[in-house]
Amino acid sequence: MYDNRFGDQSYLDWLALNPYEGLSHRLRALAGTAVILDEMHSGRRTGVPVAHGDVKPATVVVRPDGSSSPADLGQLWTVDGSLVAARSAPYAAPELYLPGAVTSPAADRFAFAATVAHAALGAPPPVRAAGQGPDLRQLVDQLRAHPLCAAFPAFQHRILNALSAPPADRPNSLATWLEALLNDLAPPTFAMTGTLPLAPGAYPPPGEPLPPWSPPAAKSAAGSSQSLTWLLAGVAALVALALLAGGAWYLIQQIDEPSDGDLLVAPSRSAYASAAPSPSPSAASDDLTAARAFLSGTWEGTYRCRQGLTGLKLTVFVVDDHEVEALFEFSPVSSNPDVPRGSFVLEGTYTASGFTLRPGHWVKRPGDYIMVGLEASFSPRAGQSIRGEVADSGCDDFQLKKTSTVTRRPPV
Numbered sequence: 001m002y003d004n005r006f007g008d009q010s011y012l013d014w015l016a017l018n019p020y021e022g023l024s025h026r027l028r029a030l031a032g033t034a035v036i037l038d039e040m041h042s043g044r045r046t047g048v049p050v051a052h053g054d055v056k057p058a059t060v061v062v063r064p065d066g067s068s069s070p071a072d073l074g075q076l077w078t079v080d081g082s083l084v085a086a087r088s089a090p091y092a093a094p095e096l097y098l099p100g101a102v103t104s105p106a107a108d109r110f111a112f113a114a115t116v117a118h119a120a121l122g123a124p125p126p127v128r129a130a131g132q133g134p135d136l137r138q139l140v141d142q143l144r145a146h147p148l149c150a151a152f153p154a155f156q157h158r159i160l161n162a163l164s165a166p167p168a169d170r171p172n173s174l175a176t177w178l179e180a181l182l183n184d185l186a187p188p189t190f191a192m193t194g195t196l197p198l199a200p201g202a203y204p205p206p207g208e209p210l211p212p213w214s215p216p217a218a219k220s221a222a223g224s225s226q227s228l229t230w231l232l233a234g235v236a237a238l239v240a241l242a243l244l245a246g247g248a249w250y251l252i253q254q255i256d257e258p259s260d261g262d263l264l265v266a267p268s269r270s271a272y273a274s275a276a277p278s279p280s281p282s283a284a285s286d287d288l289t290a291a292r293a294f295l296s297g298t299w300e301g302t303y304r305c306r307q308g309l310t311g312l313k314l315t316v317f318v319v320d321d322h323e324v325e326a327l328f329e330f331s332p333v334s335s336n337p338d339v340p341r342g343s344f345v346l347e348g349t350y351t352a353s354g355f356t357l358r359p360g361h362w363v364k365r366p367g368d369y370i371m372v373g374l375e376a377s378f379s380p381r382a383g384q385s386i387r388g389e390v391a392d393s394g395c396d397d398f399q400l401k402k403t404s405t406v407t408r409r410p411p412v
Contacts, residue, residue: 011060041105055111106167287352294380303398340366
């Protein structure tokens with residue numbers, strides 16, 4: 001438990017005493033709790049995952065410095081235990097009402113998502129008529145109508161997706177999920193998010209009912225056999241696609257200056273898992289040297305986020321055989337002239353076939369725009385073009401062509 005002699009209070013009391021706090025502040029107060037629950041669920045320190053068993057606003061302690069942690073740890077138990085966890089209807093996962101149910105990290109994650117819904121509404125989520133967990137149909141209407149979150153459909157959808165997902169599909173990292181919710185609360189004019197779905201997974205639009213809950217179906221032996229058959233068929237299809245891709249690759253190599261349609265699509269990570277023998281050190285060194293020469297310089301093109309199509313100028317500076325820095329400059333395009341100009345620094349790593357760039361610091365920040373990262377795969381032999389992904393759930397992809405070999409280190 002917690003000691004209120006030192007100013008500690010439950011999150012339930014904190015919400016009641018701070019009714020005018022903004023939604024972002026309410027969520028940030030739960031950040032410490034999310035981190036601790038993730039650590040408990042991982043089992044890294046205990047050797048086995050540990051579930052809290054009764055996550056809700058009344059069992060989260062908030063300290064005077066704004067940090068928080070789970071309290072009321074008397075319900076703690078390992079996932080291989082045999083006790084039934086305490087069930088608080090507004091926060092209880094549906095599977096806890098099945099015969100012989102026991103709590104789990106997945107049930108904790110459901111309860112944490114329901115606690116976030118409580119934070120958004122300022123009151124417990126509505127409960128089903130039978131008293132068995134929150135009523136998601138009513139919750140949809142309440143979130144869409146509430147003045148704090150009505151303007152943020154992405155925020156609403158992310159919460160509802162977490163609560164309507166099967167146990168195995170709930171957010172694995174509560175800290176990461178909470179950070180994504182905070183990003184969803186950015187103003188509508190916010191620059192670096194795009195036209196992709198607002199939250200993972202499909203969600204019914206207004207007026208359509210939520211799908212009913214049902215326990216996961218047990219896999220039969222016949223189902224396993226059928227899955228293996230489909231898996232083998234998928235492998236055969238991939239082999240055929242690889243042969244076709246080899247022919248397309250040969251054609252691309254013959255083109256000196258590829259058009260926009262020739263921009264390379266970043267391969268999946270599985271493309272790097274090859275059974276071919278590792279190249280010799282000299283060959284690897286040559287490939288890295290080629291990648292270094294390929295990346296160094298100025299690249300220009302576009303990317304797409306929530307603000308629409310946006311111009312991008314990327315000046316890449318290779319620091320050494322592993323590190324790379326870049327100046328990301330965004331600007332309006334003729335079809336989207338209202339985008340402001342801004343710039344920030346990216347830092348990351350590169351290999352002979354790709355790079356990962358993470359946000360560093362702003363050089364010129366317009367309004368409430370945020371920084372994003374970039375990820376791409378490339379081949380120096382396939383032309384002076386790169387196509388990759390903007391590392392933000394709300395963004396699409398980017399495509400660039402090299403316009404100059406001039407490079408410089410980004411400003412500090």
